[in-house]
Amino acid sequence: MDDAGVFDLLDLGEYERTALAELLTLGRTTAPNLAEATGIPKARIYGVLEALADRGFVKVIPGRPKEYQPRSPEAILDRAAENRRQAYESFSADLDAARESFLAEFGPRFTAASEDIRPAEELFYVVDVGEASESETRRLYHEADERVNVLTKSFEYLDSVAPALADALDRGVEVNVLFLHPDLLSATNRGIQTEIVERIDEEFPGVGYRFSEEKLPWRGTLVDPSMEYETGRAILLVEEKDVPLSMRQAAITENGSFVAGLKRYFDLVWEHDSVATYPE
Template sequence: MDEEDAVEALTRLGLTTYEARVFVALQQLGTGSASDIAEITAVPRSQVYGAAEDLQSRGLLDVQQTRPTVYRPVSPEEAERRLLSQLESVGQDAFAYLDDVRGSADNDEERSEAIWTVRGQPNVRDRVIDLIGDADERVVYGTPDPELLEEELLAALQAAAEDGIDATVVSDEPAVFDAVPESIETVRQPADDQPEASTARLLLVDSDTLLMGVISADLGDDGEIAFWSAGTSFATVLSILSEEMIELDG
């Protein structure tokens, strides 16, 4: 890494370019005046004062009130601690705001039914795990393929069961049931009542969330594609129909 790389990295941590250049120059000098700094870096002396004032407000340098004013930077270790702490604080504030405003501009009078698609088996698995984590009362997961009862997914089902969620695995394959821990209920679905063979997995959550995955050679490298919907009338209707087909107890 050279000086320009260091300046760029510091700007990514929240400093302006002038602030970053002044701070790097002071690390080279140890202590220095605005004139000293301007001599070794591409910052006009008139701009050094403002940059130094901002660096002082960040706790990154000390100021000696002499004529001329002399600046002394904190150590790189202290600067790292302060900048990362400030960056974390700003990030937390930003994401807290996003949580507060999420959905605030929705038009409740007219809203389209949200149906989403996910491509790729790892991405489908991760979406299934996320939806299981959102469950309040009930989770039903069905698959004819033991390979789609991934370790992470099983852990999510078991965690839900331990939290008091009614967790059920549906299949007609003994190998699937062999992988299911005792804390999770199992329901055998006769092969004649199973969906088409291309249906890789089915997830129902709280009777208003549904995910259905399909595997097909036509999907190429993606392998699996799934659609899912949560909190919509579409998901509710399909969930009811699916539960009736599986003959789950209500």
């Protein structure tokens, strides 16, 4: 992470980060000197320095005139972490104080409204394909207890889920990927798939994979299906060649019966309509 990224984590405004960076270079100095060195308006410099002092990043040295001295870089980072910890504890305490009245007010409303929801409306909710769908997919990997099954053309989004995939494998989760057979792919997607398969062999040897010899009508990820229809979650999208990816949506379900059906489809293709080795 570069310096700008660290200042972003410190949640500093433009003048504040400019002043702090210059102070770390100059050391102890006065407000007018710092304003001249940074170009920060003199009408703003005192407020900027007081804000930095309030956060514990700068020490105020009494005198005529007052001087300002930065704390060490290590101390600044430690103070930032402590500030965030204290803010979280305060936030958590405020939530706890409001919890009883909030639940009393809205719990009955939610229960009454939920009783009126038709079963079909509980089957799915949708998110946009892209960052939103990838975020939901990562969540499924992180929450999986036993198994993850993936249906994909070439698994081109591996980069976005790789840390979550590694986490699942580290926790002993079984991960199996059903690719579309390369003979059914375009030349571009075939090349992507080849690279992804090589990467899986090298970085994620615990992942099982096969290649479907039939077209896959849907793509997606399902986790922890139960043939008793009691558990299971999935995200999926159907093949829509004429719809741009940016305009498509993915369906998310936590309906155990539906996920069990998706698992049966996955198992049938895996066992009867796929090959185990990457075609030469």
